[in-house]
Amino acid sequence: MSEVFRLLIINPGSTSTKIAIYDNEKPVLEETLRHSTEELSKYSKIYDQYEFRKNIILETLNEKGINLTKLSAVVGRGGLLKPIAGGTYKVNERMLEDLKVGVLGEHASNLGGILAHEIASQLNIPAFIVDPVVVDEMEEVARISGMPELERKSIFHALNQKAVARRAAKELGKAYNEVNLIVAHLGGGISVGAHKNGRVIDVNNALDGEGPFSPERTGGLPVGDLVKLCFSGKYTLADMKKKIKGNGGLVAYLGTNDAREVVKMIENGDKKAELVYKAMAYQVAKEIGSLAAVLEGKVDGIILTGGIAYDKRFTKWIIDRVSFISKVFVYPGEDEMIALAEGGLRVLRGEEEAKVYN
Ligand SMILES: Nc1ncnc2c1ncn2[C@@H]1O[C@H](COP(=O)(O)OP(=O)(O)OP(=O)(O)O)[C@@H](O)[C@H]1O
């Protein structure tokens, strides 16, 4: 019989920490620990939340009767590190430093590696992160923005995009590195990536004003008008950043980041809500079309995933525009917890070597 590895998975999000215990690929515990705005607003930096989240995780595991000494490894969602290739990375000192200072910025997933390390080091077992948001496999040509000072960056939902891409490849009867896919993650942020033979060769920076607008982010903007707004004297740098990320997209037009609320508005006859929501689908379809050109038309499948992919009306608007390109797979929600477990297992089983962050 093959060995059973028991893994603790930690996925910190902006309003929750998802934890799970896996025995190999089988989940034996899954919990979403929600954190209220009040609880989190006490901390000025993401790193300051570390002790608070660690205690809740350990208390929950204790309440559920989980014996930590039986764990083989702890796997966390990785954060805004320096750009790296996809895969599983062993948490090391350099990574911890970069996660603590937020070398590329603040993101809840910065806590993933830190929490995994803290718990694993007490138990003398390894800590890993898998496919962090900074996975960078972009081709050189995709990095050129048009302004030499501003290089395009790869920041996206790498973990879920790669997980669902592997799932679609399996459905197509092929390995991930044998197919070309376009993946659109439709969450609070939206990222659309071109996966060519297992590498994401182009993708919009989902955190910082590229690609389609999303429930709370603007995506790409008319740049001349944006510059005028920045110098209008009406806004500070912090105001403008918040307008782009947090208060952009559906929030700016309709006052909510919850697509389900928008669906209700539309059902109540709100024409503006319908136009804005349709525009978001239109922009996603347009991004998919541009990545079909990146893949020179050789597209084995298009995948729609993330929370908004639960909404059939929204996915239909996209499918109507892109189904001429390739078959469309709809995988609502996200596969992040199992993707983290699988990344850890590949290393523990010796199928893949853990990569080193430096
Ligand atoms: N059944 C549904 N119909 C329409 N929208 C939905 C449905 N379920 C969730 N959503 C929407 O999905 C969005 C959140 O998606 P998701 O949970 O993937 O995002 P997140 O994890 O908060 O952020 P991100 O995916 O960017 O990391 C919200 O706008 C939510 O309203």
Ligand SMILES: CCCC(=O)O
């Ligand atoms: C860009 C990666 C994840 C997010 O939307 O916050």
